[in-house]
Amino acid sequence: MSMNNCTNSMLLVLLVLLLVVVNNSSNNRVEAQLQPTASYNKQNYVSMLMYPFSECSSVQGETPEKVVSFLPGECYVYGTKSAMMVFEATVSKYFYIVYTTTSCTNLESNSTVSFTGCNYNAVVKKYLEFKLGPPQIPPTNTDYLYYEKFPISTLTCSVTSTITSTFARVVVEKNTCLSNDVGGSFKPLSGDSNSIQINNQVDVSCANLSPTSTYSPNCPTVVDGYRVANAFATLGPILSPSIIVTVIHYGTIQISSVYYASVQFASVDTWFTICTIELCQPLNTQIYKTTGVAMIINQIPYTGNLTIYANPFGADYILNATMVSLKSNSFILPSTPIIDSIILNSKTTSSLNISYVVSGGYDPPNANTYVVFGSLGPGRYNYPECQYTTTCIMNDLPVGAIISVSVGVTNRGQSSTNIQPFTLLPPIDIASFKTTPLYNSINVSWVIDPPGYGVTAVLVNVSQTTSSNFTFHSFTDKNITWFEFPVGQNPDNYTFHLTAINDGTTKSTSSTFQWLGSLFVSNTKIMSSLTKSVVFTFTLSGDNGPVLLNFTLNHEILHTGVPYTEGSGYTIGVPSGTTSTVGFIAYDNVGRVSNTVYLNVTTYPVISNISMQVLQAYDLLTVNDPNDWYLLVTTLSSGGVPGDSTYAYSTPIVSQSTSKQGNSITYYMPTFITTIPQPMTITLENDQTTLSLNTEITLYYFPTINSTNSTSDYESIYLTWISDGGMPGNITYQVSVSNPKSSIQVPLVWCLGSNISSCLITGLTSNTEYSVDIKMSSVQFLPINKTILVSTLQYPNNYTCIDRQGMSNKIECNGFGEYLTTLNWTMTNQTNQPTNISPLILLNNWIYSTYSRSKDSTYRAIKITFLQYVQQQEEEEATIKDIPVTFAGQLFYVAVGSIKYTIDIEGWNFNSQLNTLELVTNITQPYNDKCGKEDPINDMVSTNSTEFTSFLIGNDQLVLGKLINRALLDDIPRKVSNRIVSVVLSDSDSSSSSSSESQQQMLYSIITSIPYFNLNAVFDPDLQLLINVDAIDQCLSSPSNSWKIVVGVVVGFAAVVAVSVATIIYKIKMNTRKQYNVRLQERFQEINNNN
Known part of the structure; x- marks a missing residue:
């Protein structure tokens, strides 16, 4: 039967396949990147789509009324006829052939199949469209019936076996008169999920209905002439597409519930692919009918x-859609359990601590069971306690053996085993046990090797052969491998037994030692120390055979194996000019060792730096000629052994005689020779070192x-002076000044310089005799001195500047005054000492002194001496005289009753000779206690002369000061200067006045500038207090204790020293106040009685 091409195109309505309904779960969709690309052995179907309209192009969008998918090469029966889709390979075309028999024999028609366009087929009298590819599947449209036709090659129908792949798939509209594919008509009626009804034999217009045939979703019980199976009415999508994978065992899974959106089980060829994250591989498994039957797949790769991906081979041509793959949820397929490794955590000599790493198997981990055992030859050591753990302590193994450790794991019937050898720690052994003699002891040492495991207990028992003495020693510190056993100096036999215990292993050994007594070194003496060596001797006792010596220098080996000879001295080389430690020890051939002796030895530096010193001097011992002189040549050098030097001199200088002594030679010269330089060669030898000096000597005239x-x-x-001689260009002069009358001679160097011939000495005191010394020094000569006595001139006016006219010489003292302290002063009080001035004049002394022992102090000692000449009370006033006093060569007078003080500063620390020291004496202006009348004198009167500085302070009470302008510096009279400044202290109200009249209190400072001195400085100021007479009634009634005044003396340079000086109250009779004299005398008498 032939087929005509349809010129009109047919527009197919695109139906949605069951799998790709929009509402389907995305979990069952296959992403593009994971779409399995593995190929399968799939055979294409030829699907014939039948349309009801007269021309394919007349109406667009119509859907087929019938779809039949034929497997090429299979024969399908239609009542009395049959049909087959045939592929002719020679022409590469498909042909649809209709046969007149039910066995596809006796050709009735042959139509060429065209897969392009829509074509009219005269056999079926319908417009047809052909598709090459997957077979038709049940559509989701409920207007259709679905059934399958099994070919005549299928002898026994089965809808669950692989033979369904040969079945033709048919989809028809309900209640529609259709072509039966071989030139006749049939009419599908209706159906449900359990069956369908079809009239197979009707006329062309389906007017005369034949008996109705009913078909079910299974194979027919009785096979009719149409061989229909697996029939049902389409119900539409009622399920979400799904695929269920169940892990059964290692490498085995079960696939079930492969649903393509419907429980209607059509014959859909399905292949499976298994994928990891990166790889996919097809499984050698194929199903042909999507049923709920579980499928077991083994040997998963x-x-x-x-x-798992389910890859269907089907299409819905009504929707014009192809089925896509289903994807299962991810699942874990475990690998078989494997012991990957056995790890050694620790080991001893008889145990192993192991752990093992397992991979594969089913979770949880406790699903694993383990079998652990060790084997050594035929012996086996089981550890059932490790059945459920991944660590195992294998105890009680053979000590130090190589153990084959086997660990097996079982998980859900699958097992694996890993075997690995492990070597236990070797047991301890006593590698060596030694007894070595030392000085008065035996060194017992041992080596435990192998060391075993953990702590090793070492026990040493010592016994003596000649006595019952027994000692026990125990050690557990692995770092202790020896000890010294004291044995004394007497011979004896000792047995040492050593036992070592470690990790259950015990080792023992013993040794007997014959002690011959000790070697002892004594009486070590250093015989001599030279520049490069020392020589010493010693005594050795206890030797009874050959003895050798080892020497060390600064604890490093110097000599070894030096034979010992009794009484011999030993010379050891030592670096020159150093202090080193020489040690030595004696030992014999039986191993005895003496005590070690260390000597600290000092060598002399090797002689060096040879030089010459020349001296020309007069020979004062020469009797014949006092002008004889000698030339002394002295050889100087550094280092060498004292007393070991020899000197040799060679020169053409002609002398009367020579004399060698030590390192010098003296040439006695009766006459002066030429000043031309003469050669001189000096040779010096010391401790095998020889030095030579070639030089010249030039003689000069004496200075x-x-x-x-x-x-x-x-x-x-x-x-000024005139000199001659000496070495030209090397002459210096020094001029110093001293006090010729002083027992302390500390000359003050005033001029010092080279080639000077004059000196101006300043800062002296007038009318004073000085000793001036000129010293001339020149290289190669002894210094010469010339001393002269010189006096300074006397000033024309050598008296005090204070005019004493009109003042009475009657001066009285009222007591010791007040004493304030700011330093640790020591006071010595000597009073009422008789004087040679008058038997009625007594001398009082108060001495304050302080000392500094600090090395940083600016002074060494300061002393203040207060002196007072006191008239006894019975002495008449008319007999009082001023006392003459001489200080620094200056005469002045001290009134009887007044106080003179002397300040002595010792060891002041000047930073420079250009610096000066200032001595400050502070005086507070006295107040009137209203016992005297106010005197018109006010403020301060100060005058200066060449020898004195005088001042008068006060108004009704006066302080008279006489300051001598000189001091004894290093016992030399020197000039000093004085100046006076005043400062207002405060305002205070008068306590004896009824009015509020106040007085200003003034502080007066006497500043003495002192030039540089070496040892000490002495100053001798003189202060007196004068008061006016007072009214009779006031004086008689006033308390005597108010007659006191404070004079403060402050001495300081770097530090300030404050001392309080006793005060003096004077009474002076002025010519204008004579009427008060008697009462004032009574007042003084009262004061003296109270004191």
Whole structure:
């Protein structure tokens, strides 16, 4: 039967395949990147789509009324006829053939199949469209009936076996008169999910209905002439597409519930693919009918996290859609359990601590069971306690053996075993046990090797053969491998038994030692120390055979194996000019060792730096000629052994005689020879070291000071001199000044310089005799001195500047005054000492002194001496005289009753000779206690002269001061200067006045500037207090204790020293106040009685 091409195109209505309904779950969709690409052995079907309209192009959008999918090469029966789709390979075309028989024999028609366009077929009298590819599946449209036709090759029908792949798939509209594919008509009626009804034999118009045939979703019980099976009415999508995978066992899974959105089980060829995250592989499994029957698949090639894809081979030509793959949820397919490794955690000599790493198997981990055992030859050591753990302690193994450890794991019937050998720690052994003699002891040492495991207990028992003595020693510290056993000096036999215990293993050994007594070194003496060596001797006792010596220098080996000879000295080389430690020890051939002796030895530096010193001097011992002189040549050097040097001199200088002594030679010269330089060679030898010096000697005329000339002024001396001789260009002069009358001679160096011939000495005191010394020094000669006595001039006016006219010489003292302290002063009080001035004049002394022992102090000692000449009370006033006093060569007078004080500063620390020291004496202006009348004198009167500075302070009470302008500096009279300044202290109200009249209190400072001195400075100021007479009634009634005043003296340079000086109250009779004299005398008498 032939087919005509349809010129009109047919528009197919695109139906949605059951699998790709929009509402389907995305979990069952296959993503593009994971779409399995594995190929399968699939055979294409030829699907014939039948349309009801007269021309394919007349109506667009119509759907087929019937779709039949034929498997090429299979024969399908239609009542009395049959049909087959045939592929002719020679022409590469498909042909649709209709046969007149039911066995596809006796050709009736042959139509060429065209897969392009819509064609009219005269056999079926319908317009047809052909598709090559997947077979038709049940559509989701409920207007259709679905059934399958099994070919005549299928002898026994089965809708659950692989033979369904040969079945033709048919979809027809309900209640529609259709072509039966072989030239006749038939009419599908209706149906449901359990059956369908079809009239197979009707006329062309389907007017005369034949008997109705009913078909079910299974194979027919009785096969009719149409061979229909698996028939049902389409119900539409009622399920979500799904695929269920169940893990059955290692490498085995079950696939079930492969649903393509419907429970209607059409014959859909399905292949399966299994995928890991990265790889996919097809399974050799294919199903042909989507049923709910579970399918077991073995030998899955992958393990781990897997996914199954169901790849259907079908299409819905009514919707014009192809089925896509279903994807299962991920599932874990475990690998078989494997012991990956056996890890050794620790080991001893008889145990192993192991752990094992397992992979694979089913979770949870306790699903694993383990079998652990160790084997050594035929022996087996089981550890059932490790059945459920991944660590195992294998105890009680053979000590130090190589154990084959086997660990097996079982999980859900699958097992694996890993075997690995492990070597236990070797047991302890006593590798060595030694007894070595030392000095008065035996060194017992041992080596435990192998060391075993953990702590090793070492026990040492010692016994003596000649006595019952027994000692026990125990050690557990592995770092202790020896000890010294004291044995003394007497011979004896000792047995040492050692036992070592470690990790259950015990080892023992013993040793007997014969002790011969000790070697002892004594009486070590250093015989000599040279520049490069020392020699010493010693005594050795206890030796009874050959003895050797080992020497060390600074604890490093110097000599070994030096034979010992009794009484011999030993020379050891030592670096020159160093202090080193020489040690030595004696030992014999039986192993005895003596005590070690260390000597600290000092060697002399090797002689060096040879030089010459020349001296020309007069020979004062020469009797014949006092002008004889000698040339002394002295050899100087550094280092060498004292007393070991020898000297040799060679020179062409002609002398009367020579004398060698030590390192010098003296040439006695009766006459002066030429000044031309003469050669001199000196050879020096010391401790095998020889030095030579080749030099020259030049002789010069002796230095002399031929004459001096001095010019004196009041406070200075100008001195000149003329000299000759000495070494030209190397002559210095020094001029110093001292006090010729002083027992303390500390000359003050005033001028010092080279090639000078004059000196101006200043800062002296007038009318004073000085000793001036000129010293001339020159290289190669002894210094010469010339001393002269020079006096300064006397000033014309040598008296105090204070005019004493009109003042009475009657001066009285009222007591010791007050004493304030700011330093640790020591006071010595000597009073009422008789004087040679008058038997009625007594001398009082108060001495305050302080000392500093600090090395940082600016002074060494300061002393203040207060002196007072006191008239006894019975002495008449008319007999009182001023007392003459001389200080620094200056005469002045001290009134009887007044107090003079002397300040002595010792060891002041000047930073420079250009610095000066200022001595400050503070005086507070006295107040009137209203016992005297106010005197018109006010403020302060100060005058200066060449020798004195005088001042008068106060108004009704006066302080009279006489300051001598000189001091004894290092016992030399020197000029000093004084100046006076005043400061207002405060305002205070008068306590004896009824009015509120107040007085200002003034502080007066006497500042003495002192030049540089070496040892000590002495100053001698004189202060007196004078008061006016008072009214009779006031004086008689006033308390005597108010007659006191404070004079403060402050001495300081870097530090401030404050001392309180006793006060003096004077009474002076003025010519204008004579009427008060008697009462004032009574007042003084009262004061003296109270004191």
